[in-house]
Amino acid sequence: MMILSRLLGCQEQLGFLHQSKEELTDSHPVVCNRNILVELEEGVGVAVMKMKSPPVNSLSLDFLTEFSISLEKLENDRGCRGVILTSAVPKIFSAGLDIKEMCGKSAEHYAEFWRAVQEMWLKLYKSNMVTIAAINGNCPAGGCLMAVSCDYRIMAENPKYSIGLNETQLGIVAPFWFKDTIANTIGHRATERSLQLGLLYSASDALKIGIVDELVPEEKVLNAAAATMSQWLAIPDYARQISKSMMRKPTLDRLLTHRESDIQNFVSFVTKDSIQKSLQTYMESLKQRKG
Numbered sequence: 001m002m003i004l005s006r007l008l009g010c011q012e013q014l015g016f017l018h019q020s021k022e023e024l025t026d027s028h029p030v031v032c033n034r035n036i037l038v039e040l041e042e043g044v045g046v047a048v049m050k051m052k053s054p055p056v057n058s059l060s061l062d063f064l065t066e067f068s069i070s071l072e073k074l075e076n077d078r079g080c081r082g083v084i085l086t087s088a089v090p091k092i093f094s095a096g097l098d099i100k101e102m103c104g105k106s107a108e109h110y111a112e113f114w115r116a117v118q119e120m121w122l123k124l125y126k127s128n129m130v131t132i133a134a135i136n137g138n139c140p141a142g143g144c145l146m147a148v149s150c151d152y153r154i155m156a157e158n159p160k161y162s163i164g165l166n167e168t169q170l171g172i173v174a175p176f177w178f179k180d181t182i183a184n185t186i187g188h189r190a191t192e193r194s195l196q197l198g199l200l201y202s203a204s205d206a207l208k209i210g211i212v213d214e215l216v217p218e219e220k221v222l223n224a225a226a227a228t229m230s231q232w233l234a235i236p237d238y239a240r241q242i243s244k245s246m247m248r249k250p251t252l253d254r255l256l257t258h259r260e261s262d263i264q265n266f267v268s269f270v271t272k273d274s275i276q277k278s279l280q281t282y283m284e285s286l287k288q289r290k291g
C-alpha cells in the first residue's frame with residue numbers, strides 16, 4: 001500500500017503547514033490542505049482523503065468548505081473513479097459537526113454553516129465515484145452521516161470506538177436528510193429507535209444493525225478498503241452510477257427541493273435559548289469528562 005505510507009509521510013512533513021501546498025510526483029499527486037490530505041493514485045484511479053483536523057476532526061465551516069472543494073476536484077477529475085475517506089487523527093474518524101459553530105454566533109453565521117453542511121452531504125451522497133469509509137476511530141453524529149453517505153463502510157474492530165446519530169443526547173434533532181440517509185442504510189424501525197435514543201453503537205453492534213458493512217483489525221482498515229474498492233471498480237462505471245443514482249435521487253431531491261426552508265428551520269432552532277443552553281452544557285460536559 002504505497003499510497004498509504006506516502007500519505008503518512010506527507011502528514012508528518014506537512015502537518016504544521018497552515019496554507020495549502022501541492023506536491024506533485026510522477027504518479028501520485030498529493031494535495032496537503034489545512035484539514036484534509038488527498039492523494040490520488042492515478043494508475044488505479046483511487047484517491048484517499050484523510051481528515052487531519054485535530055483534536056477530533058470536527059466539521060467546522062472551514063473544514064466543510066475544504067471537504068466539498070476537495071471532493072468536487074476529484075469528481076471532475078476523469079482519472080479518479082473512487083475515494084476512500086478516512087482519518088489521520090488517531091482514534092477519531094470525526095466528532096461530527098463542530099459545536100462551536102452552533103454556539104453564540106449570529107443567525108447569518110448559522111445559515112452559512114448549515115448550507116456548508118448540506119453541501120458536504122449533497123456532494124458525498126450523490127458522488128458518481130465509488131465512496132468507501134475506512135472508519136478508524138470514533139464516529140458520532142455528523143461523522144456517522146459522512147460514513148453512511150458512502151457506498152460501503154469498513155470499521156476498525158475496536159471496542160472503544162462507536163458510531164451513530166447521537167444528536168438527541170445533546171438536546172438537538174437530526175434533520176430529515178440525516179434521518180433519510182440512515183434509514184436508507186438500516187431501515188425504518190432501527191432508525192426510529194436509534195434517532196430517538198441517540199444511540200451510539202459499538203463496532204460489533206454497528207455491524208449487527210448494518211450501519212457498517214465489515215469489521216477488520218485496526219491496522220487492516222485501509223488495506224481492506226482498497227481491496228473492496230477494487231471489487232467495486234470492476235463493475236462498469238456507467239451501470240454502477242445509474243444504479244446508485246436510481247437508489248439515491250429521491251433522497252437527494254428532497255433536500256434540494258427544501259434546501260432554503262431546511263436552512264431556516266436550522267437557524268430558528270439553533271437560535272432558541274433552550275438549544276443554546278443545551279449545546280453549551282454539552283460542551284462543558286465534554287471538557288469535564290476530559291478533566
Ligand SMILES: CCC/C=C/C(=O)SCCNC(=O)CCNC(=O)[C@H](O)C(C)(C)COP(=O)([O-])OP(=O)([O-])OC[C@H]1O[C@@H](n2cnc3c(N)ncnc32)[C@H](O)[C@@H]1OP(=O)([O-])[O-]
Nearest residue numbers: 055056058095096097098099100138140141142173286290
Ligand atoms: C442539528 C444538527 C445536527 C448535529 C450534528 C452533529 O454532528 S452535533 C456534534 C455531535 N458530536 C458529539 O456528540 C461528539 C462529541 N465528542 C466526543 O464524544 C468526544 O470528543 C470523542 C469521543 C469524539 C473523542 O473523545 P476524546 O476523549 O478523544 O476527545 P475529547 O472529548 O477530550 O475532545 C477533545 C477536544 O475536542 C472538543 N470537541 C469534541 N467534540 C467536539 C465537537 N463535535 N465540536 C467541537 N469541539 C469538540 C472537546 O471539547 C475537547 O476540547 P478541549 O477541551 O480540548 O478544548
